[in-house]
Amino acid sequence: MINSGVLFNTDDMSEANNNSPIGVFDSGLGGLTVLKELAQRFPQEHFVYLGDTARLPYGSKSIATIQRYAEQNIEFLMKKKAKLIVAACNSASSALLSHSDKSYPVPVINVIEPASQSALNTSTTGSIGVLGTRATIGQNIYEQVIHKLKPSMIIHSQACPLFVPFIEEGLINDPLINLVIHRYVSPLLATNVDTIILGCTHYPIIKAFIQKVMGKHIQLIDSAPAVADILQHKMATGTLLANQDQKEQNIELCITDINSRFQEVAARFLKPISYSNITATHL
Numbered sequence: 001m002i003n004s005g006v007l008f009n010t011d012d013m014s015e016a017n018n019n020s021p022i023g024v025f026d027s028g029l030g031g032l033t034v035l036k037e038l039a040q041r042f043p044q045e046h047f048v049y050l051g052d053t054a055r056l057p058y059g060s061k062s063i064a065t066i067q068r069y070a071e072q073n074i075e076f077l078m079k080k081k082a083k084l085i086v087a088a089c090n091s092a093s094s095a096l097l098s099h100s101d102k103s104y105p106v107p108v109i110n111v112i113e114p115a116s117q118s119a120l121n122t123s124t125t126g127s128i129g130v131l132g133t134r135a136t137i138g139q140n141i142y143e144q145v146i147h148k149l150k151p152s153m154i155i156h157s158q159a160c161p162l163f164v165p166f167i168e169e170g171l172i173n174d175p176l177i178n179l180v181i182h183r184y185v186s187p188l189l190a191t192n193v194d195t196i197i198l199g200c201t202h203y204p205i206i207k208a209f210i211q212k213v214m215g216k217h218i219q220l221i222d223s224a225p226a227v228a229d230i231l232q233h234k235m236a237t238g239t240l241l242a243n244q245d246q247k248e249q250n251i252e253l254c255i256t257d258i259n260s261r262f263q264e265v266a267a268r269f270l271k272p273i274s275y276s277n278i279t280a281t282h283l
Contacts, residue, residue, distance in 0.1 A: 016081045018242055019242050019243055020081040021080060021252070022045055022048075022084050022085075022086065022231070023048050023050070023084070023085040024048070024088050025051070025073040025074070025076075025089065026051055026087075026089040026201065027052050027053075027056040027059075027091065027092065028051050028056040028057070029168060029202070030201035030202040031049065032049070033202070033222075034201055034223065034224045035047060035049050035251070035273075036273050037222075038224070038227070039270075041228040041232070044242045045242050045249065046251070047250075048077060048252045048254065049251065049254065050076055050256075051253070051262070052073060053262060054257035055256065057135075058095075059135025060135065063094070063095050066092060066094075066095035067095040067098070067099055070092040070095055070096055073283070074108060083240055084106055084108075085104075085106060085108045086108075086110075086111075087109065087110045088201055088227075090112060090135075090200055090201065091136065092110075093110035093113075093141075094112065094136065094139050097110060097113070097145070109227060111226075112141055112142060112199075114229065115221050116142055116145040116197070119195050119221045120146065120153070123219075125193070125194045126154060127156065127191060127193045127195075128153055128154070128193060128195050129188040129191065129196040130157045130197045130199045131160050131163075131184065131185070131196060131197070131198055131200070131203060132157070132159065132197075133160070133164065136159075137199070138159070142155065156187070156191045160200075160203075162180050163184070163203060166180060170265075177206065178209060178212075181206070181209055185210065185214060194217065194218060195218070195220075197221045197223075198221060198223070199223075201223065207220055207222060251276060252275065252277060252279065253275050253277070253279065255279070255281065256280075256283060257280075258279075258280040262278070266278065
């Protein structure tokens, strides 16, 4: 994982403590699936979510630009006294991994490494599939990370550009979604994959539909539980774990370009998790 050191001028940042929030950021909405998993797994923790909706999508930007955006997001969450930060975005995670020599004042966890390790732990055939956006698949980041961990693995990647629009439009029960899923996953059905990584944090919303098409013998890897497992391990020492006397979880959503549609989608993605407020913010 990407970890400690000092990149930023932290003079205006109050020091985080074990009761400080966990920060989660994404270019937009997909990271809410990670936030939901973490909020359910750690009910005693507070969370601050940053959705950089004013600058999405990240996937069409250069790695250098995405890296700059990610650093600004991390700095924002540091000012919110985040004790740990999750980059709940595949594009941002990829950019951070490509600059893994840089370090940060608090632990920063990406979604790619945990999902890759989970897939390796799950696969028995040595053949793993990856579903993702065109940008994520084009960067071959999952293949690079998996091969670094185990060079013998065979990776089959498939871009699924229509998944995100269908999900954000709330068309997950539309008959067309099944046709789109069949179109994209058919190439993987012809391979020996036994495990598929959902390489976009939007995709867990349609996980059940993908599972139906792929069959029960294929294991689907959602990065959110994998990230939660990493947090569980990091918090096991007690230095990051919130005090058990915190009576009510607080979740704050910060958005760089707020609109009514975001509120609608946020409520749908997070259900039944409740949040305190949505705040328009500037980086």
